Amino acid sequence: MKRISQLLFKIMMTIITLILLFIATVYTVNLVSSHSEQKRLERYGQQVSVDGKQMNVFMHGEGKETIVLLPGFGTASPVLDFKPLISELSPYYRVVVIEPFGYGLSDQTDKERSSTHITNEIHSALQSLGIDRYMLMAHSISGLYSLDYVNRYRHEVQAFIGLDHSVPTLSEQKVEKSDIMPIQWFRNLGFARVQLKLTADPYEGLPYDEKSKEQLNILIRKNMYNNTQLNEAVSMYSNFQAAKQLTWPADLPVLLFVQKNHPVVHEWVTEHKRQIQHSEYGKIVLLEANHYLYRSHSLEIATKIKEFAGSRL
Template sequence: MTQQAAKEVRKRTLFKKVLHILLKIIAAIVIAILLFVASVYTFNKVSTYSEQKRTEPYGQLVSVDGKQMNVSIQGKGEETVVLLPGYGTAAPALDFKPLITELSPFYKVVVVEPFGYGLSDQTEKERSTANIVSEIHEALQSLHIDRYILMGHSISGIYSLDYVNQYPDEVRAFIGLDSSVPTLKEEQTIDSSVTTPIKWFRNLGFHRIQLKLSTDPYEGLPYDQETKEQIDIFIRKNMYNNTQLNEAEHMNTNFTEAEKLSFPQNLPVLLFVQANNAATDQWVPEHEKQIKDSTHAEMVLMDAGHYLYRSHPQEISEKIKEFTTELK
Protein backbone atom coordinates (compact mmCIF):
# COMPACT_ATOMS: atom_id res chain seq x y z
CA MET A 1 0.00 0.00 0.00
CA THR A 2 1.36 3.37 -0.96
CA GLN A 3 1.83 6.14 1.61
CA GLN A 4 -0.99 8.15 0.01
CA ALA A 5 -3.37 5.21 0.18
CA ALA A 6 -2.48 4.65 3.82
CA LYS A 7 -3.32 8.31 4.55
CA GLU A 8 -6.72 7.92 2.91
CA VAL A 9 -7.47 4.81 4.96
CA ARG A 10 -6.54 6.65 8.18
CA LYS A 11 -8.74 9.61 7.17
CA ARG A 12 -11.70 7.33 6.50
CA THR A 13 -11.15 5.51 9.77
CA LEU A 14 -10.94 8.81 11.68
CA PHE A 15 -14.05 10.09 9.92
CA LYS A 16 -15.98 6.95 10.86
CA LYS A 17 -14.87 7.27 14.48
CA VAL A 18 -15.89 10.94 14.65
CA LEU A 19 -19.20 10.17 12.93
CA HIS A 20 -19.83 7.28 15.30
CA ILE A 21 -19.13 9.53 18.32
CA LEU A 22 -21.40 12.27 16.94
CA LEU A 23 -24.21 9.79 16.32
CA LYS A 24 -23.85 8.48 19.86
CA ILE A 25 -23.98 12.05 21.23
CA ILE A 26 -27.05 12.87 19.11
CA ALA A 27 -28.73 9.63 20.19
CA ALA A 28 -27.94 10.39 23.82
CA ILE A 29 -29.40 13.90 23.47
CA VAL A 30 -32.55 12.56 21.77
CA ILE A 31 -32.98 9.90 24.46
CA ALA A 32 -32.43 12.51 27.20
CA ILE A 33 -35.06 14.78 25.61
CA LEU A 34 -37.52 11.91 25.26
CA LEU A 35 -36.92 10.85 28.86
CA PHE A 36 -37.43 14.44 30.01
CA VAL A 37 -40.67 14.80 28.03
CA ALA A 38 -41.87 11.43 29.32
CA SER A 39 -41.04 12.46 32.90
CA VAL A 40 -42.91 15.77 32.53
CA TYR A 41 -45.89 13.98 30.95
CA THR A 42 -46.00 11.32 33.68
CA PHE A 43 -45.59 13.86 36.46
CA ASN A 44 -48.44 15.92 34.99
CA LYS A 45 -50.75 12.89 34.80
CA VAL A 46 -50.00 11.82 38.36
CA SER A 47 -50.34 15.36 39.69
CA THR A 48 -53.61 15.93 37.82
CA TYR A 49 -55.08 12.76 39.31
CA SER A 50 -53.96 13.78 42.79
CA GLU A 51 -55.36 17.30 42.40
CA GLN A 52 -58.72 16.01 41.22
CA LYS A 53 -59.11 14.21 44.54
CA ARG A 54 -58.21 17.38 46.46
CA THR A 55 -60.66 19.63 44.59
CA GLU A 56 -63.37 21.04 46.86
CA PRO A 57 -66.65 21.67 44.99
CA TYR A 58 -68.44 24.99 45.44
CA GLY A 59 -71.54 26.60 43.96
CA GLN A 60 -74.19 24.62 42.10
CA LEU A 61 -74.37 23.05 38.68
CA VAL A 62 -77.16 24.05 36.31
CA SER A 63 -78.01 22.54 32.95
CA VAL A 64 -77.16 24.79 30.02
CA ASP A 65 -77.29 23.64 26.40
CA GLY A 66 -77.05 20.02 27.54
CA LYS A 67 -73.96 20.62 29.69
CA GLN A 68 -73.27 21.63 33.29
CA MET A 69 -72.42 25.23 34.18
CA ASN A 70 -71.31 26.16 37.68
CA VAL A 71 -72.93 29.11 39.45
CA SER A 72 -72.06 30.37 42.93
CA ILE A 73 -74.68 32.31 44.90
CA GLN A 74 -73.81 34.06 48.17
CA GLY A 75 -75.61 36.68 50.24
CA LYS A 76 -79.32 37.38 50.60
CA GLY A 77 -79.65 41.07 49.78
CA GLU A 78 -82.67 42.39 47.92
CA GLU A 79 -80.46 43.58 45.04
CA THR A 80 -78.77 40.93 42.89
CA VAL A 81 -75.31 41.41 41.39
CA VAL A 82 -74.18 39.01 38.63
CA LEU A 83 -70.39 38.75 38.31
CA LEU A 84 -68.67 37.67 35.08
CA PRO A 85 -64.93 36.88 34.92
CA GLY A 86 -62.08 38.06 32.73
CA TYR A 87 -60.46 35.80 30.15
CA GLY A 88 -58.64 32.79 31.54
CA THR A 89 -59.69 33.21 35.18
CA ALA A 90 -59.23 29.69 36.50
CA ALA A 91 -61.89 29.64 39.23
CA PRO A 92 -64.01 32.82 39.06
CA ALA A 93 -66.06 32.19 42.22
CA LEU A 94 -62.83 31.80 44.22
CA ASP A 95 -60.99 34.57 42.40
CA PHE A 96 -63.76 37.07 43.23
CA LYS A 97 -63.78 36.01 46.89
CA PRO A 98 -62.44 39.28 48.44
CA LEU A 99 -65.07 41.30 46.56
CA ILE A 100 -67.82 38.77 47.32
CA THR A 101 -66.94 38.99 51.02
CA GLU A 102 -67.44 42.75 50.90
CA LEU A 103 -70.65 42.63 48.83
CA SER A 104 -72.51 39.60 50.20
CA PRO A 105 -73.72 41.27 53.43
CA PHE A 106 -75.65 43.74 51.27
CA TYR A 107 -76.36 41.95 47.97
CA LYS A 108 -77.19 38.58 46.53
CA VAL A 109 -73.95 37.92 44.64
CA VAL A 110 -74.11 35.50 41.72
CA VAL A 111 -70.90 34.38 40.02
CA VAL A 112 -71.41 32.65 36.68
CA GLU A 113 -68.53 30.44 35.56
CA PRO A 114 -68.81 30.18 31.76
CA PHE A 115 -67.97 26.92 30.02
CA GLY A 116 -64.26 26.17 30.35
CA TYR A 117 -63.98 28.07 33.65
CA GLY A 118 -63.96 26.88 37.25
CA LEU A 119 -66.11 23.79 37.73
CA SER A 120 -68.14 24.24 34.53
CA ASP A 121 -67.93 21.75 31.68
CA GLN A 122 -66.01 22.47 28.52
CA THR A 123 -67.90 22.82 25.26
CA GLU A 124 -67.18 22.34 21.57
CA LYS A 125 -69.57 25.16 20.68
CA GLU A 126 -67.81 28.17 19.16
CA ARG A 127 -66.91 30.88 21.69
CA SER A 128 -68.65 33.70 19.89
CA THR A 129 -70.12 36.53 21.93
CA ALA A 130 -73.62 35.41 20.90
CA ASN A 131 -73.09 31.89 22.26
CA ILE A 132 -71.43 33.00 25.48
CA VAL A 133 -74.15 35.57 26.21
CA SER A 134 -76.93 33.10 25.43
CA GLU A 135 -75.41 30.47 27.74
CA ILE A 136 -74.98 32.88 30.64
CA HIS A 137 -78.57 34.05 30.24
CA GLU A 138 -79.85 30.47 30.14
CA ALA A 139 -78.03 29.73 33.40
CA LEU A 140 -79.61 32.75 35.11
CA GLN A 141 -83.04 31.93 33.75
CA SER A 142 -82.84 28.38 35.07
CA LEU A 143 -82.21 29.87 38.53
CA HIS A 144 -85.10 32.33 38.10
CA ILE A 145 -82.74 35.29 38.29
CA ASP A 146 -84.34 37.86 36.04
CA ARG A 147 -83.56 41.30 37.52
CA TYR A 148 -79.99 42.18 38.40
CA ILE A 149 -76.95 44.41 38.10
CA LEU A 150 -74.41 42.98 35.66
CA MET A 151 -70.76 43.32 36.63
CA GLY A 152 -67.92 42.20 34.38
CA HIS A 153 -64.14 42.12 34.53
CA SER A 154 -61.89 42.57 31.51
CA ILE A 155 -63.20 40.77 28.39
CA SER A 156 -66.61 40.33 30.02
CA GLY A 157 -67.02 44.02 29.25
CA ILE A 158 -67.20 43.02 25.57
CA TYR A 159 -69.76 40.29 26.22
CA SER A 160 -71.71 42.58 28.54
CA LEU A 161 -72.15 45.17 25.80
CA ASP A 162 -74.07 42.59 23.83
CA TYR A 163 -75.82 41.28 26.94
CA VAL A 164 -77.28 44.61 28.09
CA ASN A 165 -78.65 45.24 24.60
CA GLN A 166 -80.11 41.74 24.33
CA TYR A 167 -81.83 41.80 27.72
CA PRO A 168 -82.56 45.45 28.62
CA ASP A 169 -85.58 44.53 30.75
CA GLU A 170 -83.45 42.37 33.04
CA VAL A 171 -80.25 44.40 33.55
CA ARG A 172 -80.71 47.28 35.99
CA ALA A 173 -77.16 48.62 35.61
CA PHE A 174 -73.69 47.66 34.42
CA ILE A 175 -70.53 47.84 36.52
CA GLY A 176 -67.18 47.38 34.82
CA LEU A 177 -64.11 46.10 36.66
CA ASP A 178 -61.41 47.43 34.36
CA SER A 179 -63.61 46.08 31.59
CA SER A 180 -62.35 45.82 28.02
CA VAL A 181 -63.47 48.30 25.37
CA PRO A 182 -64.03 47.23 21.73
CA THR A 183 -61.67 49.81 20.25
CA LEU A 184 -58.66 48.48 22.16
CA LYS A 185 -57.93 44.97 20.93
CA GLU A 186 -54.86 42.92 20.13
CA GLU A 187 -53.39 43.59 16.71
CA GLN A 188 -52.45 39.94 16.17
CA THR A 189 -55.22 37.53 15.25
CA ILE A 190 -55.01 34.23 17.13
CA ASP A 191 -55.83 31.15 15.09
CA SER A 192 -55.17 27.40 15.10
CA SER A 193 -51.54 27.93 14.03
CA VAL A 194 -51.04 29.53 17.45
CA THR A 195 -53.34 27.39 19.58
CA THR A 196 -52.34 23.96 18.22
CA PRO A 197 -48.76 24.13 19.60
CA ILE A 198 -50.20 25.41 22.89
CA LYS A 199 -52.41 22.31 23.10
CA TRP A 200 -49.35 20.08 22.66
CA PHE A 201 -47.51 22.16 25.27
CA ARG A 202 -50.42 21.65 27.71
CA ASN A 203 -51.09 17.98 26.93
CA LEU A 204 -47.45 17.09 27.56
CA GLY A 205 -47.63 18.88 30.91
CA PHE A 206 -45.21 21.73 30.23
CA HIS A 207 -47.70 24.30 31.52
CA ARG A 208 -46.74 23.13 35.00
CA ILE A 209 -43.15 24.18 34.40
CA GLN A 210 -44.35 27.53 33.09
CA LEU A 211 -46.41 28.07 36.22
CA LYS A 212 -43.54 26.95 38.45
CA LEU A 213 -41.33 29.65 36.92
CA SER A 214 -44.04 32.33 37.17
CA THR A 215 -44.63 34.68 40.08
CA ASP A 216 -47.63 34.14 42.35
CA PRO A 217 -50.37 36.60 41.22
CA TYR A 218 -52.13 36.24 44.61
CA GLU A 219 -49.14 36.94 46.84
CA GLY A 220 -49.87 39.60 49.45
CA LEU A 221 -53.57 39.76 48.57
CA PRO A 222 -56.53 39.06 50.92
CA TYR A 223 -56.93 35.35 50.15
CA ASP A 224 -56.69 32.68 52.83
CA GLN A 225 -54.29 29.79 52.29
CA GLU A 226 -57.01 27.23 51.59
CA THR A 227 -58.53 29.40 48.84
CA LYS A 228 -55.13 30.01 47.29
CA GLU A 229 -54.42 26.28 47.25
CA GLN A 230 -57.74 25.59 45.54
CA ILE A 231 -57.15 28.36 42.99
CA ASP A 232 -53.73 26.86 42.33
CA ILE A 233 -55.36 23.51 41.54
CA PHE A 234 -57.87 25.12 39.19
CA ILE A 235 -55.16 27.07 37.38
CA ARG A 236 -53.50 23.77 36.49
CA LYS A 237 -56.85 22.18 35.64
CA ASN A 238 -58.12 24.88 33.27
CA MET A 239 -54.99 26.49 31.87
CA TYR A 240 -55.01 26.37 28.05
CA ASN A 241 -58.05 24.12 27.89
CA ASN A 242 -59.72 23.76 24.49
CA THR A 243 -62.72 25.93 25.35
CA GLN A 244 -60.57 28.86 26.46
CA LEU A 245 -58.28 28.49 23.45
CA ASN A 246 -61.33 28.59 21.19
CA GLU A 247 -62.39 31.76 22.98
CA ALA A 248 -58.96 33.23 22.23
CA GLU A 249 -59.41 32.37 18.55
CA HIS A 250 -62.72 34.30 18.52
CA MET A 251 -61.40 37.23 20.51
CA ASN A 252 -60.55 39.49 17.58
CA THR A 253 -63.91 38.90 15.91
CA ASN A 254 -65.80 39.41 19.17
CA PHE A 255 -64.05 42.74 19.72
CA THR A 256 -64.75 43.86 16.15
CA GLU A 257 -68.44 43.02 16.40
CA ALA A 258 -68.69 44.89 19.69
CA GLU A 259 -67.53 48.10 18.00
CA LYS A 260 -71.07 48.42 16.62
CA LEU A 261 -72.54 48.40 20.13
CA SER A 262 -72.89 50.96 22.90
CA PHE A 263 -74.51 51.05 26.30
CA PRO A 264 -78.21 51.97 26.18
CA GLN A 265 -78.42 55.69 26.96
CA ASN A 266 -80.62 55.23 30.03
CA LEU A 267 -78.71 52.29 31.49
CA PRO A 268 -76.81 53.30 34.65
CA VAL A 269 -73.10 52.52 34.19
CA LEU A 270 -70.27 52.54 36.73
CA LEU A 271 -66.75 51.88 35.49
CA PHE A 272 -63.79 51.12 37.75
CA VAL A 273 -60.72 51.78 35.60
CA GLN A 274 -57.01 51.50 36.30
CA ALA A 275 -55.53 54.98 36.02
CA ASN A 276 -52.25 53.92 34.44
CA ASN A 277 -52.45 51.11 31.92
CA ALA A 278 -48.90 50.07 30.99
CA ALA A 279 -49.94 48.82 27.54
CA THR A 280 -51.75 51.91 26.22
CA ASP A 281 -52.32 55.57 27.04
CA GLN A 282 -55.81 55.29 25.52
CA TRP A 283 -57.27 53.11 28.26
CA VAL A 284 -58.89 55.95 30.20
CA PRO A 285 -59.94 58.05 27.15
CA GLU A 286 -61.64 55.05 25.50
CA HIS A 287 -63.59 54.29 28.66
CA GLU A 288 -64.64 57.92 28.81
CA LYS A 289 -65.97 57.63 25.26
CA GLN A 290 -68.02 54.58 26.25
CA ILE A 291 -70.14 56.56 28.70
CA LYS A 292 -70.16 60.03 27.13
CA ASP A 293 -73.78 59.65 25.95
CA SER A 294 -75.08 57.92 29.09
CA THR A 295 -77.51 59.86 31.26
CA HIS A 296 -76.36 58.13 34.45
CA ALA A 297 -72.74 57.08 34.29
CA GLU A 298 -69.59 57.45 36.34
CA MET A 299 -65.96 56.41 36.03
CA VAL A 300 -63.73 55.78 39.04
CA LEU A 301 -59.99 55.87 38.36
CA MET A 302 -57.95 53.58 40.58
CA ASP A 303 -54.26 53.35 41.33
CA ALA A 304 -54.30 49.59 40.84
CA GLY A 305 -53.51 46.84 38.36
CA HIS A 306 -55.89 45.13 35.96
CA TYR A 307 -57.21 42.82 38.70
CA LEU A 308 -58.22 45.78 40.84
CA TYR A 309 -61.00 43.85 42.60
CA ARG A 310 -58.36 41.59 44.17
CA SER A 311 -56.41 44.44 45.73
CA HIS A 312 -59.16 47.02 46.39
CA PRO A 313 -62.36 45.07 47.22
CA GLN A 314 -63.47 47.31 50.09
CA GLU A 315 -63.05 50.53 48.12
CA ILE A 316 -64.97 49.05 45.18
CA SER A 317 -67.72 47.70 47.42
CA GLU A 318 -68.26 51.07 49.13
CA LYS A 319 -68.60 52.81 45.78
CA ILE A 320 -71.00 50.16 44.48
CA LYS A 321 -73.22 50.64 47.56
CA GLU A 322 -73.27 54.38 46.95
CA PHE A 323 -74.01 53.90 43.24
CA THR A 324 -76.80 51.36 43.70
CA THR A 325 -78.48 53.46 46.40
CA GLU A 326 -79.07 56.05 43.69
CA LEU A 327 -80.84 53.45 41.55
CA LYS A 328 -83.68 53.00 44.01
Protein backbone atom coordinates (compact mmCIF):
# COMPACT_ATOMS: atom_id res chain seq x y z
CA MET A 1 0.00 0.00 0.00
CA LYS A 2 2.88 2.32 0.82
CA ARG A 3 4.43 1.77 -2.61
CA ILE A 4 1.08 2.36 -4.31
CA SER A 5 0.63 5.60 -2.35
CA GLN A 6 4.11 6.78 -3.32
CA LEU A 7 3.44 5.92 -6.97
CA LEU A 8 0.13 7.80 -6.97
CA PHE A 9 1.82 10.78 -5.31
CA LYS A 10 4.53 10.84 -8.00
CA ILE A 11 1.93 10.61 -10.76
CA MET A 12 -0.07 13.45 -9.21
CA MET A 13 3.03 15.64 -8.84
CA THR A 14 4.03 14.90 -12.44
CA ILE A 15 0.58 15.92 -13.67
CA ILE A 16 0.66 19.13 -11.59
CA THR A 17 4.15 19.93 -12.90
CA LEU A 18 3.05 19.41 -16.49
CA ILE A 19 -0.01 21.64 -15.98
CA LEU A 20 2.12 24.39 -14.44
CA LEU A 21 4.65 24.05 -17.24
CA PHE A 22 1.85 24.35 -19.82
CA ILE A 23 0.46 27.47 -18.13
CA ALA A 24 3.94 29.01 -17.93
CA THR A 25 4.52 28.28 -21.63
CA VAL A 26 1.18 29.84 -22.65
CA TYR A 27 1.91 32.90 -20.50
CA THR A 28 5.42 33.37 -21.91
CA VAL A 29 4.39 32.87 -25.53
CA ASN A 30 1.57 35.39 -25.12
CA LEU A 31 3.90 37.93 -23.50
CA VAL A 32 6.54 37.64 -26.22
CA SER A 33 3.99 37.58 -29.04
CA SER A 34 2.11 40.61 -27.70
CA HIS A 35 5.33 42.61 -27.49
CA SER A 36 6.23 41.66 -31.07
CA GLU A 37 2.74 42.46 -32.37
CA GLN A 38 2.70 45.94 -30.88
CA LYS A 39 5.76 46.78 -33.00
CA ARG A 40 3.79 45.81 -36.13
CA LEU A 41 0.66 47.71 -35.17
CA GLU A 42 -0.04 50.59 -37.55
CA ARG A 43 -1.78 53.70 -36.23
CA TYR A 44 -4.78 55.22 -38.00
CA GLY A 45 -7.21 58.06 -37.38
CA GLN A 46 -6.59 60.84 -34.86
CA GLN A 47 -6.64 61.13 -31.10
CA VAL A 48 -8.97 63.55 -29.31
CA SER A 49 -8.91 64.34 -25.61
CA VAL A 50 -11.99 63.15 -23.72
CA ASP A 51 -12.23 63.16 -19.93
CA GLY A 52 -8.44 63.37 -19.65
CA LYS A 53 -7.86 60.34 -21.89
CA GLN A 54 -7.30 59.79 -25.60
CA MET A 55 -10.13 58.56 -27.84
CA ASN A 56 -9.40 57.50 -31.40
CA VAL A 57 -11.56 58.87 -34.23
CA PHE A 58 -11.31 58.16 -37.96
CA MET A 59 -12.78 60.41 -40.67
CA HIS A 60 -13.03 59.63 -44.37
CA GLY A 61 -14.99 61.13 -47.26
CA GLU A 62 -15.93 64.62 -48.38
CA GLY A 63 -19.72 64.48 -48.59
CA LYS A 64 -21.93 67.32 -47.38
CA GLU A 65 -23.75 65.01 -44.94
CA THR A 66 -21.99 63.26 -42.06
CA ILE A 67 -22.53 59.73 -40.77
CA VAL A 68 -21.20 58.84 -37.32
CA LEU A 69 -20.52 55.10 -36.93
CA LEU A 70 -20.59 53.33 -33.54
CA PRO A 71 -19.43 49.72 -32.99
CA GLY A 72 -20.95 46.64 -31.43
CA PHE A 73 -19.74 45.21 -28.14
CA GLY A 74 -16.19 43.90 -28.15
CA THR A 75 -15.27 45.04 -31.67
CA ALA A 76 -11.47 45.04 -31.59
CA SER A 77 -11.01 47.73 -34.24
CA PRO A 78 -14.18 49.57 -35.27
CA VAL A 79 -12.33 51.44 -38.03
CA LEU A 80 -10.93 48.31 -39.69
CA ASP A 81 -14.05 46.26 -39.01
CA PHE A 82 -16.28 48.83 -40.73
CA LYS A 83 -13.86 49.15 -43.66
CA PRO A 84 -16.15 47.65 -46.40
CA LEU A 85 -19.02 49.89 -45.31
CA ILE A 86 -16.78 52.97 -45.08
CA SER A 87 -15.58 52.30 -48.64
CA GLU A 88 -19.16 52.23 -49.94
CA LEU A 89 -20.31 55.32 -48.02
CA SER A 90 -17.30 57.64 -48.26
CA PRO A 91 -17.86 58.70 -51.92
CA TYR A 92 -21.16 60.26 -50.82
CA TYR A 93 -20.75 61.11 -47.10
CA ARG A 94 -18.19 62.17 -44.57
CA VAL A 95 -17.91 59.02 -42.43
CA VAL A 96 -16.77 59.43 -38.83
CA VAL A 97 -15.96 56.26 -36.87
CA ILE A 98 -15.78 56.60 -33.10
CA GLU A 99 -13.67 54.08 -31.19
CA PRO A 100 -15.03 54.28 -27.61
CA PHE A 101 -12.70 53.76 -24.66
CA GLY A 102 -11.46 50.16 -24.63
CA TYR A 103 -11.90 49.79 -28.40
CA GLY A 104 -9.44 50.04 -31.29
CA LEU A 105 -6.62 52.49 -30.53
CA SER A 106 -8.46 54.37 -27.77
CA ASP A 107 -7.37 54.39 -24.13
CA GLN A 108 -9.07 52.32 -21.48
CA THR A 109 -11.03 53.87 -18.62
CA ASP A 110 -12.06 52.91 -15.09
CA LYS A 111 -15.26 54.96 -15.27
CA GLU A 112 -18.51 53.02 -15.03
CA ARG A 113 -19.75 51.94 -18.47
CA SER A 114 -23.26 53.32 -18.10
CA SER A 115 -25.09 54.50 -21.21
CA THR A 116 -24.86 58.05 -19.87
CA HIS A 117 -21.08 57.98 -19.51
CA ILE A 118 -20.54 56.28 -22.87
CA THR A 119 -22.77 58.69 -24.78
CA ASN A 120 -21.28 61.72 -22.99
CA GLU A 121 -17.82 60.59 -24.08
CA ILE A 122 -18.90 60.08 -27.69
CA HIS A 123 -20.56 63.49 -27.74
CA SER A 124 -17.46 65.15 -26.27
CA ALA A 125 -15.32 63.60 -29.01
CA LEU A 126 -17.64 64.94 -31.72
CA GLN A 127 -17.71 68.38 -30.10
CA SER A 128 -13.90 68.44 -30.07
CA LEU A 129 -13.99 67.91 -33.83
CA GLY A 130 -16.67 70.56 -34.39
CA ILE A 131 -19.20 67.98 -35.62
CA ASP A 132 -22.71 68.99 -34.58
CA ARG A 133 -24.99 67.74 -37.39
CA TYR A 134 -24.99 64.10 -38.45
CA MET A 135 -26.79 60.80 -38.96
CA LEU A 136 -26.04 58.32 -36.17
CA MET A 137 -25.39 54.74 -37.28
CA ALA A 138 -24.92 52.01 -34.68
CA HIS A 139 -24.26 48.29 -34.65
CA SER A 140 -25.51 45.95 -31.92
CA ILE A 141 -25.20 47.32 -28.35
CA SER A 142 -24.43 50.84 -29.60
CA GLY A 143 -28.03 50.97 -30.79
CA LEU A 144 -29.06 50.79 -27.14
CA TYR A 145 -26.71 53.64 -26.24
CA SER A 146 -28.04 55.57 -29.23
CA LEU A 147 -31.52 55.66 -27.66
CA ASP A 148 -30.06 57.63 -24.76
CA TYR A 149 -27.90 59.68 -27.12
CA VAL A 150 -30.70 60.72 -29.46
CA ASN A 151 -33.04 61.70 -26.65
CA ARG A 152 -30.39 64.03 -25.21
CA TYR A 153 -28.95 65.40 -28.45
CA ARG A 154 -31.95 65.30 -30.77
CA HIS A 155 -31.08 68.78 -32.09
CA GLU A 156 -27.86 67.36 -33.56
CA VAL A 157 -29.00 63.97 -34.86
CA GLN A 158 -30.62 64.03 -38.30
CA ALA A 159 -31.50 60.33 -38.43
CA PHE A 160 -30.75 57.00 -36.78
CA ILE A 161 -29.56 54.00 -38.77
CA GLY A 162 -29.45 50.65 -36.98
CA LEU A 163 -27.21 47.77 -38.00
CA ASP A 164 -28.88 44.78 -36.36
CA HIS A 165 -28.85 46.89 -33.21
CA SER A 166 -29.89 45.85 -29.70
CA VAL A 167 -33.39 46.70 -28.51
CA PRO A 168 -34.33 47.25 -24.82
CA THR A 169 -37.01 44.54 -24.76
CA LEU A 170 -34.48 41.82 -25.60
CA SER A 171 -32.14 42.24 -22.65
CA GLU A 172 -28.79 40.56 -22.10
CA GLN A 173 -28.32 38.40 -18.99
CA LYS A 174 -27.04 40.07 -15.85
CA VAL A 175 -23.27 39.84 -15.29
CA GLU A 176 -21.84 40.39 -11.81
CA LYS A 177 -18.37 41.75 -11.09
CA SER A 178 -17.43 38.37 -9.60
CA ASP A 179 -18.26 36.75 -12.96
CA ILE A 180 -15.52 38.61 -14.80
CA MET A 181 -12.65 37.68 -12.45
CA PRO A 182 -12.06 34.23 -14.03
CA ILE A 183 -12.09 35.91 -17.47
CA GLN A 184 -9.41 38.36 -16.32
CA TRP A 185 -7.23 35.46 -15.14
CA PHE A 186 -7.91 33.65 -18.42
CA ARG A 187 -6.76 36.75 -20.35
CA ASN A 188 -3.78 37.60 -18.13
CA LEU A 189 -2.38 34.07 -18.38
CA GLY A 190 -2.56 34.24 -22.17
CA PHE A 191 -5.34 31.74 -22.82
CA ALA A 192 -7.34 34.22 -24.87
CA ARG A 193 -4.67 33.78 -27.55
CA VAL A 194 -5.15 30.02 -27.41
CA GLN A 195 -8.90 30.49 -27.71
CA LEU A 196 -8.45 32.58 -30.85
CA LYS A 197 -6.18 29.92 -32.37
CA LEU A 198 -8.98 27.37 -31.97
CA THR A 199 -11.78 29.52 -33.47
CA ALA A 200 -12.59 30.18 -37.11
CA ASP A 201 -11.48 33.39 -38.82
CA PRO A 202 -14.54 35.72 -38.74
CA TYR A 203 -13.24 37.60 -41.80
CA GLU A 204 -12.66 34.58 -44.02
CA GLY A 205 -14.24 35.04 -47.45
CA LEU A 206 -15.24 38.65 -46.76
CA PRO A 207 -14.00 41.81 -48.57
CA TYR A 208 -11.01 42.50 -46.31
CA ASP A 209 -7.47 42.65 -47.71
CA GLU A 210 -4.67 40.68 -46.05
CA LYS A 211 -3.08 43.77 -44.50
CA SER A 212 -6.34 44.78 -42.84
CA LYS A 213 -6.89 41.24 -41.54
CA GLU A 214 -3.38 41.16 -40.11
CA GLN A 215 -3.96 44.43 -38.25
CA LEU A 216 -7.41 43.28 -37.13
CA ASN A 217 -5.93 40.11 -35.65
CA ILE A 218 -3.31 42.13 -33.77
CA LEU A 219 -5.99 44.38 -32.28
CA ILE A 220 -8.25 41.43 -31.46
CA ARG A 221 -5.47 39.93 -29.36
CA LYS A 222 -4.68 43.33 -27.85
CA ASN A 223 -8.24 44.28 -26.82
CA MET A 224 -9.95 40.95 -26.19
CA TYR A 225 -11.41 40.84 -22.65
CA ASN A 226 -9.79 44.12 -21.60
CA ASN A 227 -11.03 45.63 -18.34
CA THR A 228 -13.01 48.43 -19.98
CA GLN A 229 -15.01 45.98 -22.08
CA LEU A 230 -15.54 43.63 -19.13
CA ASN A 231 -16.85 46.55 -17.08
CA GLU A 232 -19.18 47.34 -19.97
CA ALA A 233 -20.50 43.78 -19.77
CA VAL A 234 -21.19 44.27 -16.05
CA SER A 235 -23.16 47.48 -16.77
CA MET A 236 -25.05 46.02 -19.72
CA TYR A 237 -28.09 44.69 -17.85
CA SER A 238 -28.74 48.00 -16.07
CA ASN A 239 -28.27 49.83 -19.38
CA PHE A 240 -30.98 47.65 -20.95
CA GLN A 241 -33.33 48.35 -18.05
CA ALA A 242 -32.77 52.12 -18.29
CA ALA A 243 -33.39 52.06 -22.05
CA LYS A 244 -36.85 50.53 -21.57
CA GLN A 245 -38.06 53.99 -20.58
CA LEU A 246 -36.93 55.48 -23.91
CA THR A 247 -38.31 55.59 -27.45
CA TRP A 248 -37.13 57.14 -30.70
CA PRO A 249 -38.53 60.67 -31.09
CA ALA A 250 -41.55 60.39 -33.40
CA ASP A 251 -40.15 62.93 -35.88
CA LEU A 252 -36.72 61.26 -36.11
CA PRO A 253 -36.11 59.42 -39.42
CA VAL A 254 -35.18 55.83 -38.51
CA LEU A 255 -33.78 53.19 -40.88
CA LEU A 256 -33.14 49.70 -39.50
CA PHE A 257 -31.12 46.92 -41.14
CA VAL A 258 -32.01 43.64 -39.43
CA GLN A 259 -31.01 40.04 -39.99
CA LYS A 260 -34.04 38.18 -41.28
CA ASN A 261 -33.50 34.93 -39.39
CA HIS A 262 -31.90 35.30 -35.97
CA PRO A 263 -30.43 31.91 -34.96
CA VAL A 264 -31.65 32.14 -31.35
CA VAL A 265 -34.08 35.03 -30.74
CA HIS A 266 -37.32 34.38 -32.63
CA GLU A 267 -38.73 37.81 -31.68
CA TRP A 268 -35.77 39.67 -33.17
CA VAL A 269 -37.57 41.08 -36.22
CA THR A 270 -40.86 41.61 -34.35
CA GLU A 271 -39.22 43.71 -31.62
CA HIS A 272 -37.35 45.83 -34.15
CA LYS A 273 -40.59 46.51 -36.00
CA ARG A 274 -42.24 47.44 -32.71
CA GLN A 275 -39.50 50.00 -32.04
CA ILE A 276 -40.53 52.10 -35.04
CA GLN A 277 -44.29 51.63 -34.92
CA HIS A 278 -44.80 55.23 -33.75
CA SER A 279 -42.12 56.77 -35.98
CA GLU A 280 -43.27 59.13 -38.69
CA TYR A 281 -40.31 58.11 -40.88
CA GLY A 282 -39.49 54.53 -39.84
CA LYS A 283 -38.34 51.82 -42.24
CA ILE A 284 -36.94 48.32 -41.76
CA VAL A 285 -34.81 46.35 -44.25
CA LEU A 286 -34.48 42.60 -43.68
CA LEU A 287 -31.27 40.97 -44.87
CA GLU A 288 -30.24 37.35 -45.34
CA ALA A 289 -27.15 37.81 -43.20
CA ASN A 290 -25.71 37.22 -39.75
CA HIS A 291 -25.34 39.76 -36.94
CA TYR A 292 -22.37 41.42 -38.69
CA LEU A 293 -24.44 42.17 -41.78
CA TYR A 294 -22.39 45.25 -42.73
CA ARG A 295 -19.40 43.01 -43.47
CA SER A 296 -21.20 41.07 -46.17
CA HIS A 297 -23.89 43.53 -47.36
CA SER A 298 -22.07 46.86 -47.34
CA LEU A 299 -23.08 47.82 -50.91
CA GLU A 300 -26.76 47.09 -50.32
CA ILE A 301 -26.72 48.98 -47.02
CA ALA A 302 -25.02 52.02 -48.57
CA THR A 303 -27.51 52.06 -51.45
CA LYS A 304 -30.50 51.94 -49.09
CA ILE A 305 -29.01 54.71 -46.94
CA LYS A 306 -28.62 57.00 -49.98
CA GLU A 307 -32.25 56.38 -50.95
CA PHE A 308 -33.47 56.95 -47.40
CA ALA A 309 -31.39 60.07 -46.75
CA GLY A 310 -32.30 61.52 -50.13
CA SER A 311 -36.00 61.32 -49.36
CA ARG A 312 -35.95 62.23 -45.65
CA LEU A 313 -33.20 64.78 -45.05
